[in-house]
Amino acid sequence: MASLTPAIELKRAQYRTQFVDEQLKRLTDGFDAYSIDAITGDASFRLYFRIQFKQTKYILMDVSPEKGSIEPFVHLNQVFADGGLAVPKILAVDVELGFILLEDLGSVHLADIVAQQDGDDHYQALLSWLPQIAKLSPSKWMNPYDAAFITQEMDIFKFWLLEQWLGYSSTNDFKKNWQQLTILLTESMLRQPQVVMHRDFHSRNVMYCKDQGRLIDYQDAVVGPVCYDAVSLLKDCYIKLPVEQFERLREESFCQLFNAGLLSNMTYEQYIEYFNFTGMQRHLKAAGIFVRLYLRDGKSGYLPNILPTLEYVIEAAQMYPQFQWLATWLHSEIIPMIEEKLAESL
Structure with missing residues (x-):
């Protein structure tokens, strides 16, 4: 799967920051500085980032529309949850840009x-x-x-x-x-x-x-x-x-x-x-x-x-x-x- 060009990568990073800013302002009181760090290890085109805001952590899933869609993840999250299965909680979604903000489950598999x-x-x-x-x-x-x-x-x-x-x-x-x-x-x-x-x-x-x-x-x-x-x-x-x-x-x-x-x-x-x-x-x-x-x-x-x-x-x-x-x-x-x-x- 072809990599994104540097120009698209830069624009993607800007969209990512804008999405996180908007969601943290919506979800928290007293919006302040936060850290965002890439998480490696997924065998797919999806990118994951851990966001640290004060004492709270979130996970950001980033799927560039050029590479795929987040719609299956969003819809099947609900299907699995409705079936009584424990899945990550979705906190925010931007289907058009391909971003999902999730609860952070930690790192223990x-x-x-x-x-x-x-x-x-x-x-x-x-x-x-x-x-x-x-x-x-x-x-x-x-x-x-x-x-x-x-x-x-x-x-x-x-x-x-x-x-x-x-x-x-x-x-x-x-x-x-x-x-x-x-x-x-x-x-x-x-x-x-x-x-x-x-x-x-x-x-x-x-x-x-x-x-x-x-x-x-x-x-x-x-x-x-x-x-x-x-x-x-x-x-x-x-x-x-x-x-x-x-x-x-x-x-x-x-x-x-x-x-x-x-x-x-x-x-x-x-x-x-x-x-x-x-x-x-x-x-x-x-x-x-x-x-x-x-x-x-x-x-x-x-x-x-x-x-x-x-x-x-x-x-x-x-x-x-x-x-x-x-x-x-x-x-x-x-x-x-x-x-x-x-x-x-x-």
């Missing part, structure tokens, strides 16, 4: 908690959110997660990671295998009950403010496969759970969805297959996105997550005869090429 403890209680609580998300009212801002969408995501891996980064030349055999893989994963994902899904429900998108979990980054919610959010949370690209904990939590995710009437007569064995197939698609896409962030957006911070993410794919593929070629190909051909690239890039 689920990932930070799990890094210091096993986070089991937190995961148990978050699994209870799965039915709440799934039962949200579909919105016009939620795209259907259909065959075209799934195929487009699969192509992210092929285009960005294989072709653009590794310079991989596809053989006819590979093209046939990849087409069949895409068909099988797509059929599995569309065969599942279709529900509202967050689409990025993982450890960096759950924040804790005053010990209460809050869900963020929900603006890309779609209607799609019922187990997708459970996969995102339990096969996290940034955290790998111990096997015993993962298997126990995966079963709990099944129970939560089943007891909420979202799985019809699905058996746990069928759920596991759906879970594995959905995970393969998600993790191939995610690995491609990490490379895209590096090549297109100049963000190298996600490169170390590529190999752990592809390990999930290998582990799942090894369980099924029809995907043995994928596990072998990734392990013997692609992983060594990635390791060589990482040695050059990091």
Whole structure:
């Protein structure tokens, strides 16, 4: 995604200051000097700033209209809140200029908690959110997660990671295998009950403010496969759970969805297959996105997550005869090429 020109950046900064000035005057008594500092780390075109005004902090989301719209975020914030989910409170909006002023939730994510403890209680609580998300009212801002969408995501891996980064030349055999893989994963994902899904429900998108979990980054919610959010949370690209904990939590995710009437007569064995197939698609896409962030957006911070993410794919593929070629190909051909690239890039 192309960067804004210096002139547009300067004008953007002026609009940003004007918006913050106006909102602080409206929200506070005795308007005075404030500080505004950029926050890094988001894997998107959105910019975030922390505003300190006396003893109060706010978060400013800045989405230049040239790069996107804030309308999905604003509208889906209300959809999620109406469904009983804890999301950031919106304090002010300028849709035309692309600014949102939000409450400041601090800087503690689920990932930070799990890094210091096993986070089991937190995961148990978050699994209870799965039915709440799934039962949200579909919105016009939620795209259907259909065959075209799934195929487009699969192509992210092929285009960005294989072709653009590794310079991989596809053989006819590979093209046939990849087409069949895409068909099988797509059929599995569309065969599942279709529900509202967050689409990025993982450890960096759950924040804790005053010990209460809050869900963020929900603006890309779609209607799609019922187990997708459970996969995102339990096969996290940034955290790998111990096997015993993962298997126990995966079963709990099944129970939560089943007891909420979202799985019809699905058996746990069928759920596991759906879970594995959905995970393969998600993790191939995610690995491609990490490379895209590096090549297109100049963000190298996600490169170390590529190999752990592809390990999930290998582990799942090894369980099924029809995907043995994928596990072998990734392990013997692609992983060594990635390791060589990482040695050059990091």
